[in-house]
Amino acid sequence: MASAPKTSGSHRVVLAALAGNLAIAATKFVAAFLTGSSAMLTEAIHSSVDTGNQGLLLLGLARASRPPSQTHPFGYGMELYFWSFVVALLIFALGGAVSVYQGVHKILAPEPIDQAWINFLVIGLAAVFEGGSFLVAWREFKTVRGDTPFFRALKGSKDPSIFAVLLEDGAALLGLVLAALGVAGSAAGLAWADGAASAAIGVLLILVAIFLANETRSLLTGEAASPRIVENVRKVLAADPRVETVTEVLSMHLGPSEILLGVTLDFQDQLTAVEIEDAADDFHALIQGVDRRITRVFVRSGRARAAYARSGPNT
Template sequence: MSASGSKAVIYAALGANLGIAVTKFAAAAWTGSSAMFSEAVHSLVDTANQGLLLLGLRRAARPADAGHPFGHGMEVYFWAFVVALLIFALGGAVSIWQGWHKLFEPEAIHDPWINFAVLAAAIAMEGYSFRVALKELRAGDPDSPILSAIRSSKDPNVFAVLCEDAAALAGLAIALLGIGLAYALDAPVFDALASIAIGVLLVLVALFLARETLSLITGEAASPETREDVGRILREDPRIASVQEVLTMHLGPREVLLAASLDLRDELGGDEIERAVRELTDRIEAAHPEITRVFLRPARRRGEAGGEQPIVA
């Protein structure tokens, strides 16, 4: 998944949600529907979220400096975590409060056809945004089930938008059902219940996103396939007696730090060790361009009182 692909996903969602939010607020004010108001809040929060994700991309692209020698790539994870909190606090909580309030002060829905027309248009626009996000997710993991692909993805800009759009489509279906029942049965309570259900849905999505982004913020490793392939490259080199440790950590969606502890052959001299490190580094980076920092450390040999200094590449 490329940075340009992530931006395309965010811009598609931003345009769709901004237009939908304005339309939903107008429909909610005209018809008095609680579920439509909750949906409008949902779309407004999603619009703000896309703005925060774009801010995260911009700040993460800043070059490394003395204070951040590995760059600012991990900042994109922080802003994705903020997005999860906003969905929880503003989207979920406000929708639940609105629905709870309307349970005790029910209000009849006027001109329900307006709600149905708006919701139908919103489904079309959210469906387009969802398709763009799903295509980008599948570009990086075409074979795994969607949930597994989301959990293995290291780009929160893609999976956050995908989860938001999935929640939006589910919320729209709930709103359609609630408004339809409220109108058909002349029972505004169904409209209020739909609002509460939308809020609960948003809270669950927010908790899922918070869990996934928290894992990335705290230093998530590269995929098992990447770690295994790096280990294979190191083990196959005849100058390596054994590979004692391979550690990886994502510094951003497309930046990985690699640190490995190697037991080099005893007969290697200093120049040969340096050559081995350079060649292994080139081989690893060619096979995995996302690995941008490589630290190779000779393991302590038996009988040595202290370890050797790390060899950095």
């Protein structure tokens, strides 16, 4: 059977976010209760949702790491995509929608904020914790993205346990800035500012949720490996003298660290059946050399209509 996906970096990112958000949520709820700040209550809800999200991502990582079985011969890697999609729905419903509702309510019926300094203190502490969690996710993301530009790497990432935390923590830091502006405006006499900040935070969370939902939807429905990987596989096969034509290279992500690859090609006419079998074995090693995440390879001869299936080294 193929080896389980390597998720140590993902676990580290999610655990750091879970610890930070749990402490921050409790602190924000206390501050919101003491001061009556709508923006702070929104931030407390935001951190609570994030805490629950990290728990779901940990559940997804645990279930995705299970070995293949008779009912799931290619493993359970795609379970992480399912739980990440659930996270996106929670961010939208419990984070974004509730925050917008709370903000609009406070704009229409503003209330003064008492002891604004408590909110600023909590915001400062939360920024430290959120910043630490963000740095953990950022470092892990940098090791994956290499020299690829940020937004391209973000859209091209196949590990939602990393990019979901990165986006959540980034949104949380920006949300803290908005909350600080709302508290400052309300303390200065602009009673609507606190509610406006709450609504703005909600809109921010909705945008993050839409992005996450779209990315995980694509992965759940069988997203292919990156064009670079597919093209490199095509090149190494076309360069082999035993291959006449590479007809097609099909791929699908079975999880963040597992790619299924199917190749249809025409061998040179003079090759015997034994030589074709030897070539199929060689091509498996060649293809795996393109990207270590390619764990299962199917090579099909277009002319002979023969299929050769090979899986990873631990299968």
